Amino acid sequence: MRIGFVGFGEAAYHIAKGLRQPGIASITAFDINVTSKVRQRAREAETRLVETNGELAQSCDIMLSAVTADQALHAAEQNAPHLTAQHIYADLNSVSPGAKQSIARVIDASGARFAEIAMMAPVPPYGHKVPMLAGGAGAQEFVDRLAPFGISAEIVSREVGTAAATKMFRSIIVKGMEALITECVLGATRYNADERVFASLAETFPGINWKELADYMVGRVVVHGERRAREMEEVAATLREIDIEPIMAEAIVRRMDWSVEAGLKQLFGGEAPKGYREVVDATAKKLVGAD
Numbered sequence: 001m002r003i004g005f006v007g008f009g010e011a012a013y014h015i016a017k018g019l020r021q022p023g024i025a026s027i028t029a030f031d032i033n034v035t036s037k038v039r040q041r042a043r044e045a046e047t048r049l050v051e052t053n054g055e056l057a058q059s060c061d062i063m064l065s066a067v068t069a070d071q072a073l074h075a076a077e078q079n080a081p082h083l084t085a086q087h088i089y090a091d092l093n094s095v096s097p098g099a100k101q102s103i104a105r106v107i108d109a110s111g112a113r114f115a116e117i118a119m120m121a122p123v124p125p126y127g128h129k130v131p132m133l134a135g136g137a138g139a140q141e142f143v144d145r146l147a148p149f150g151i152s153a154e155i156v157s158r159e160v161g162t163a164a165a166t167k168m169f170r171s172i173i174v175k176g177m178e179a180l181i182t183e184c185v186l187g188a189t190r191y192n193a194d195e196r197v198f199a200s201l202a203e204t205f206p207g208i209n210w211k212e213l214a215d216y217m218v219g220r221v222v223v224h225g226e227r228r229a230r231e232m233e234e235v236a237a238t239l240r241e242i243d244i245e246p247i248m249a250e251a252i253v254r255r256m257d258w259s260v261e262a263g264l265k266q267l268f269g270g271e272a273p274k275g276y277r278e279v280v281d282a283t284a285k286k287l288v289g290a291d
Contacts, residue, residue: 001023001024001025001061001062001145002024002025002026002027002028002059002060002061002062003016003019003024003026003027003028003060003061003062003064004027004028004029004030004056004057004059004060004062004063004064005027005028005029005030005047005063005064005065005066006029006030006053006056006063006064006065006066006067006075006079007029007030007031007032007065007066007067007068007071007075008029008030008031008038008041008042008047008049008066009031009038009066009067009068010123010124011066011092011119011123012029012064012066013041013044013045014123014124014126014127014128015064015066015123015127015128015130016029016045016047016128017044017045017127017128018127018128018129018149018150019128019146019149019150020045020046020047021149023148023149024149026048026059026060027045027046027047027048028047028048028049028050028055028056028059028060029042029047029048029049029050029056030049030050030051030052030053030055030056031049034049053078053079053081053082054082056079056082057079057082057083057084057087058082060087061086061087061088062087062088062090062142062145062146063079063083063087063088063089063090064090064092064117065079065089065090065091065092065093066092066093067093068093068227068230069093069094069095069099069227069230069231069233069234070230070233072091072093072095072099072103073095073099073102073103073106076089076091076103076106076107077106080106080107080109080110080112081110083107083110083111083112084110084111084112085111085112086112087110087112087113088112088113088114088115088138088141088142088145089107089110089112089113089114089115089138090114090115090116090117090138090142091103091114091115091116091117092117092119094118094119094167094168094171094231094234095164095234096164096168096234096235096237096238096241097160097161097162097164097165097168097238097241098161098237098238098241099164099234099237100116100160100161100163100164101160101161103116104116104136104160108137112138113136113137113138113141114136114137114138114160115134115135115136115137115138115139115141115142116134116135116136116139116160116161116163116164117132117133117134117142117153117163118132118133118134118163118164118166118167119131119132119167120132120133120166120167120170122220128149128150128151129150129151129152130152131152131154132151132152132153132154133153133154133155133156133162133163133166133167134153134154134155134156134163135155135156135157135158135159135160135161135162135163135164136158136159136160137158139153139155139158140155143155164238165238168234168235168238169235169238171231171232171235172235172248172249172252175228175231175232175235175252175256176248176252177217178217178218178220178221178228179221179251179252179255179256181213181214181217181218181276182217182218182221182255182259182276182279183255184197184214185214185218185276185277185279185280186280186283189277189280194214195211197210198210198211198214214275214276215274215275215276218273218275218276218279219272219273219275219276219279220272221255221256221259221264222259222264222265222268222272222273222279223265223268223270223271223272225256225257225258225259225260225264225265226256226257226260226265228252228256229253229256229257229260232249232250232252232253232256233253235249235252236249236250236253262283264279264282264283267282268282
């Protein structure tokens with residue numbers, strides 16, 4: 001079996017590392033922006049980088065699209081002319097059910113089989129074993145062929161859209177909590193009230209270590225704010241498709257974009273900060289500098 005990746009960011013890198021095992025003949029990837037980090041990841045995952053979509057299609061049987069949400073349809077349109085009936089095209093991107101259906105139409109017209117995949121947890125630390133939901137005409141074959149290598153995917157529907165909807169509406173809660181906790185600590189620390197806020201929350205929601213959760217979730221906003229903002233735009237689009245005003249989804253987009261505009265990812269070198277206080281201190285310094 002030969003695997004190909006469209007885009008070779010964090011998710012593709014960790015999945016590729018896990019799939020590098022006996023029975024997988026080769027893993028290749030095409031990325032429109034081959035940086036030194038992409039090259040390093042490719043070396044670590046023993047993945048061959050190719051220069052065109054055509055080369056990618058020729059080198060794989062199963063093609064996994066793992067690009068940014070706003071490029072998912074474009075990636076399908078670029079690859080479709082090179083696909084054949086021998087290909088499975090699996091879209092792993094966090095896009096709306098309507099976007100998945102648009103991608104499916106593009107892939108179906110090529111003769112390839114389409115599978116929508118919704119990854120239901122952060123890829124690290126699961127790697128290729130990250131819990132997935134699958135749908136579409138190609139879902140069963142995708143699962144049958146990759147399950148022996150550790151892929152964990154539940155088929156939820158032959159229709160395209162159900163898996164994506166599950167992911168979208170879960171994101172309102174997960175990314176909403178990240179945005180809320182970030183906003184909470186930015187304000188509470190100004191009054192040295194954060195520890196008391198967490199203590200009070202622990203009484204209301206026992207069993208949760210709120211400081212540890214804040215350290216983790218604020219770090220996710222720093223590292224993945226850009227991708228999360230675009231994903232939440234897809235959530236907003238999903239809600240509009242069914243005539244629900246995306247009040248909270250759009251607010252989450254604003255907080256995620258704030259982290260991008262503040263340059264927090266670059267400030268921390270693309271790595272997660274040790275805790276939320278580092279982010280609070282960094283933003284305070286930027287505000288002082290702006291004054």
